[in-house]
Structure formats: structure tokens, C-alpha cells
Amino acid sequence: MVTVRVPAKVNVQLGVGGVRPDGYHDLANVFFAVALGDEVTATPGDGVTLTCTGPDADAVPLDDTNLAARAARLLAAHHGLPAPGVHLHIAKAIPVAGGMAGGSADGAAALLACDALWGLDTPLDTLLELAAELGSDVPFALLGGVALGRGRGEILEALPVSGTFHWVFAVADGGLSTPAVFRECDRLREESGTGATIEDVPTPDADPELLAALADGDPVALAAALSNDLQAAAVSLRPSLADTLHAGTEAGALAALVSGSGPTCAFLAKDADAAAHIAAALRASDTCRTAHATHGPVPGAQVVSAPRP
Ligand code: C5P
Numbered sequence: 001m002v003t004v005r006v007p008a009k010v011n012v013q014l015g016v017g018g019v020r021p022d023g024y025h026d027l028a029n030v031f032f033a034v035a036l037g038d039e040v041t042a043t044p045g046d047g048v049t050l051t052c053t054g055p056d057a058d059a060v061p062l063d064d065t066n067l068a069a070r071a072a073r074l075l076a077a078h079h080g081l082p083a084p085g086v087h088l089h090i091a092k093a094i095p096v097a098g099g100m101a102g103g104s105a106d107g108a109a110a111l112l113a114c115d116a117l118w119g120l121d122t123p124l125d126t127l128l129e130l131a132a133e134l135g136s137d138v139p140f141a142l143l144g145g146v147a148l149g150r151g152r153g154e155i156l157e158a159l160p161v162s163g164t165f166h167w168v169f170a171v172a173d174g175g176l177s178t179p180a181v182f183r184e185c186d187r188l189r190e191e192s193g194t195g196a197t198i199e200d201v202p203t204p205d206a207d208p209e210l211l212a213a214l215a216d217g218d219p220v221a222l223a224a225a226l227s228n229d230l231q232a233a234a235v236s237l238r239p240s241l242a243d244t245l246h247a248g249t250e251a252g253a254l255a256a257l258v259s260g261s262g263p264t265c266a267f268l269a270k271d272a273d274a275a276a277h278i279a280a281a282l283r284a285s286d287t288c289r290t291a292h293a294t295h296g297p298v299p300g301a302q303v304v305s306a307p308r309p
Contacts, residue, residue, distance in 0.1 A: 006106070008036045038092050165219055173289045
């Protein structure tokens with residue numbers, strides 16, 4: 001039996017370029033791994049089977065569309081294993097379809113768990129390539145820490161970061177579809193007259209002030225530099241998110257933004273006490289289902305000695 005713990009992410013910068021001919025958008029995507037995470041446990045099995053527990057377990061597909069199942073099959077195919085056998089159990093804490101890359105995290109965790117269970121010793125570079133085939137956010141979940149993602153988000157460069165930052169995540173009822181949010185971003189750009197293609201929108205770059213704030217471990221400077229080009233699209237599809245963002249700011253957050261494609265909202269706090277206070281205020285508000293205080297950055301997917309009780 002092998003258990004892998006894997007972090008969720010928040011994008012501290014999500015710069016979205018124009019839509020490419022292949023339908024993807026070039027990004028300047030600064031991923032930040034947070035301690036809120038899932039655990040995937042692999043045990044020997046017959047074929048590839050899945051179970052899931054956690055508050056959102058009912059929303060997790062347990063068929064071959066699940067990224068954890070796809071990861072197991074992809075790794076087996078890469079090594080020419082004729083009949084992969086594994087049961088994967090997902091202990092889910094990351095909001096489902098929440099903009100925190102929970103499905104991608106489970107894909108990354110399954111790659112690592114199956115690699116260990118089957119004794120394959122796949123090099124990290126190969127695991128990162130397989131991860132990129134599974135989805136744009138999967139490689140980062142293997143790497144963790146803080147990283148700049150270029151291309152569609154899969155070309156990663158680790159970034160220097162000091163200290164620990166404290167975050168609160170407000171979980172919404174129901175998810176948002178990532179492709180739908182990107183489409184809404186394109187629609188809003190077309191509606192505003194700027195256009196939405198790579199000819200219309202300059203390729204985004206990492207913000208130097210954001211990179212300096214991360215390197216300095218300065219939450220006030222990071223709060224001033226946070227940005228998400230998908231935020232307007234997520235709020236357009238889910239207008240109530242404006243109330244959630246407002247409630248966290250009222251409770252003393254240094255900054256509030258939509259996490260990735262949403263609908264989870266992220267709040268940066270000045271320290272752990274402030275984060276606990278903001279999370280309690282959000283839970284008491286009627287603007288979200290629940291809220292979690294957490295911190296980061298944390299490492300990417302890693303094998304742990306035993307699952308959480
Ligand atoms: O790569 P992944 O399958 O996770 O992406 C899900 C969807 O999000 C894509 O099909 C696409 O609609 C959108 N996307 C995008 N540009 C990116 C990443 C994702 O348009 N850089």
C-alpha cells in the first residue's frame with residue numbers, strides 16, 4: 001500500500017493571453033501550493049478501480065474520466081504493462097471543480113503512487129511529461145512550492161520564495177467548469193472590443209513586483225500584486241462571488257481574489273491568527289459553504305508513511 005499526499009494550488013498571478021488555434025490560452029501562471037490537500041492511496045487490485053471519501057465525494061466521478069484513473073492507465077501504457085492492477089482511494093479535501101486543481105492533484109498523486117506500488121522508478125522528468133499529457137495543471141502538483149507556468153501552464157520554472165504565507169479559502173456551493181470560464185473570458189474580451197485571439201492579446205509576463213514579494217516573503221507586497229485575468233469571467237458566471245470577496249476583505253484580508261477559474265475565493269492574511277479570524281467570519285457569513293485557513297508554500301506530491309486517520 002502506498003499513500004501520496006498532494007497539495008491544492010492557488011494562482012497568485014493568472015495572466016491569460018489570447019486563445020490559440022488549438023483552443024488553449026498562453027499563460028503567465030504563478031502557481032502557489034497550499035497545505036490544503038488530498039491523499040491518494042494505491043493498493044494492489046484487479047484493473048483500475050476508484051473510491052473517494054470526503055465532504056464533496058459525491059461530486060467526484062469514479063469512472064475512467066477521473067484523472068487519477070487516467071494517470072494509472074497512462075503510466076502503465078508508458079511502461080508497456082499489459083494489465084495494470086490498482087485500487088486508488090482518494091481522501092478528498094480539495095474543493096471539487098473549485099479552481100484549486102483538485103482533479104489535477106489526484107492525477108499527479110496517482111502517477112506517484114502507482115509508480116511506487118508497481119516499483120517502476122520512473123524519472124521525475126518523465127513523470128512531468130506524463131503529467132502534462134493529463135492536463136495543464138498536473139505537472140505543478142508534482143513540483144509544488146511556487147512556480148511560473150508558461151505555455152498552457154505546463155512549462156514550469158521553480159521560483160524563489162521566503163517564509164510562509166497565510167491563506168483562507170472560501171468554498172462555494174457547486175463548481176465552475178474551467179473551459180466555460182475561459183470561454184467567458186474570451187466573450188468578455190470580444191464584447192469589450194479588445195478581441196480574444198493571440199493577435200489581439202499580448203502574451204502575458206510574470207509581474208516583477210509579484211516575484212519580488214514572493215522572494216522577500218512580504219505578504220503586504222504580495223497582496224498588492226495578486227492578479228487573476230479569469231476573475232471577471234468567474235464573477236460574470238457566478239455574480240454572488242463578489243459578495244464572498246467583499247466579506248473576506250471586510251474581515252481583514254490583505255487581499256481577495258478568485259482562485260484560478262473559481263468559484264473558490266482566496267484571501268491572503270497577514271498571519272495565522274488573522275487567517276483563523278477571516279475563516280471564522282466567512283463561515284458565519286452566508287456568502288460561502290465553508291472556509292478553511294491554511295498556509296503555503298508546501299512541497300508537491302510525496303509518498304507519506306501512513307494515511308491521515
Ligand atoms: O489542460 P486541461 O485539460 O486541464 O484544461 C482544461 C480546459 O481549460 C481546456 O480544455 C481549455 O478549455 C481550458 N484551458 C485553456 N488554456 C489553458 C489551460 C486550460 O483554455 N492554458
